[in-house]
Structures are given as structure tokens and as C-alpha cells.
Amino acid sequence: MIRVDIETIIMAAGPVPSVIVLRERNESVGAGAPPRALSIQTGSFEAAAISRGIDRTEEPRPITHDLMNAALTALDAKVERVEINRVDLPVFFADLVVLDKDGKELSIDARPSDALALAVRVNAPIYVEDDVMNRAGSISARSDDNAEEEIERFDEFVQTLSPDDF
Numbered sequence: 001m002i003r004v005d006i007e008t009i010i011m012a013a014g015p016v017p018s019v020i021v022l023r024e025r026n027e028s029v030g031a032g033a034p035p036r037a038l039s040i041q042t043g044s045f046e047a048a049a050i051s052r053g054i055d056r057t058e059e060p061r062p063i064t065h066d067l068m069n070a071a072l073t074a075l076d077a078k079v080e081r082v083e084i085n086r087v088d089l090p091v092f093f094a095d096l097v098v099l100d101k102d103g104k105e106l107s108i109d110a111r112p113s114d115a116l117a118l119a120v121r122v123n124a125p126i127y128v129e130d131d132v133m134n135r136a137g138s139i140s141a142r143s144d145d146n147a148e149e150e151i152e153r154f155d156e157f158v159q160t161l162s163p164d165d166f
Contacts, residue, residue, distance in 0.1 A: 001083065001127040006054065006116065007037060007140070009047050018047035020116065022084075022128060023140050036133055037140040038084070040092050046113035053120035065117040076101035079124040082115040083107075087132045 007023035020042055024035040049065055062070060072078060077100045086093040094112040097105055110118075119126055128137075 001129060002036075002133050004038065004126050004128050006050070006120070006126070009051050009054075011044060011047055011051070013044055017041040018044050020047060020050060020113070022126065024128075024133070024137075035140040036137040038128055038133055038137045040084075040112055041090055042113040046111075046117065049117040050113065050120060053117050065114065065121055068118055069121050072098065077106075079118055079122045080105065081124055082110075082112075082119045082126045083129065084112050084115075084127070084132055085129045087136045089136060092132070092136075 003025045004022040005025060007021045010019040010021070012018045018041070020040045022038045022040070024037070026035065049063060052059070052063075053065065059066065069079075077098050080097045080099045083095045083097060084092055085095055092112045094110050094115040096108045096110040096115045096118065098108060100106055116126065118124070
């Protein structure tokens with residue numbers, strides 16, 4: 001399993017799907033290898049639910065993922081992790097791994113978007129099966145190693161701009 005983080009959420013409207021981009025953590029990457037990313041298409045409501053969880057947006061009434069979190073808490077259970085473990089393109093499959101009050105691990109089938117929306121609310125780690133990343137992943141466009149260089153190049157570019165360029 002590969003540990004990933006949500007790199008970005010691309011929101012779309014209408015018939016165009018939104019996209020959740022998961023990026024491999026640096027400690028999961030082999031020496032010298034660039035990090036990989038996995039893009040999962042989802043609906044706009046699901047993408048918004050994940051985004052609200054990341055932003056810690058308070059809702060006047062609990063939405064589904066807040067309700068699930070409250071139910072797990074009331075049952076003395078907790079989300080241990082999310083595992084995206086299978087792909088039949090374009091459909092991804094996930095398990096929500098929950099620890100019950102006795103410490104027993106329960107694996108619950110879930111849509112990746114629902115599992116991610118719950119994971120961000122409880123700060124649970126997210127994993128992707130190696131085979132899924134190998135089959136559906138791509139090289140991540142972003143690398144933390146050259147972030148400062150990229151900022152310097154952007155700053156140099158901005159310094160060359162004039163009001164006439166706009």
C-alpha cells in the first residue's frame with residue numbers, strides 16, 4: 001500500500017466530472033523516482049463534501065459524512081484508514097477500515113469519494129494499493145524538491161511584466 005495525500009480537488013459543474021488528485025507521499029517514493037498521482041473522477045457534490053471536510057467548514061446541520069462520523073463516535077469506533085484497493089476504469093473501489101470499540105478491524109466497502117470525505121474529517125490516513133497506482137496512476141506534476149526553484153523562476157517572470165502585458 002502507498003500512502004497518499006489529497007493534492008488538489010478540481011471542481012466542475014454540470015455533466016463534467018470533478019476530479020480528486022491523490023499524490024504519493026515523499027517517503028513512499030523510491031530514491032530518485034518522481035512521486036506519482038492518482039486522479040479519481042467524482043460528482044460535484046462529492047468533491048464539495050471532501051473540500052468542506054478539508055476546510056473544516058461548519059454546516060448548520062450534519063451532512064452525511066458528519067453523521068457517519070458522529071455515529072462511529074457514539075459507537076466507540078473510529079476510522080483507522082482508507083484503502084483505495086481496486087480499479088475497473090473508470091470506477092475505483094475503496095474500503096473504509098474502522099476499529100470497533102474492542103479494537104477489532106472492520107473493512108467496509110465504500111465509494112472512494114465517501115471514504116475520502118470521512119477521512120479528511122477525522123484526519124485518517126489514505127492508502128492506494130500498489131496495483132491500482134501502477135495501472136491508473138501517473139507521474140505527479142508537482143515535486144516538493146524543486147518548489148523553491150519554481151517560486152524563484154515565477155518571481156523572476158513576474159519582475160519582467162509590465163502593466164501593458166495585461
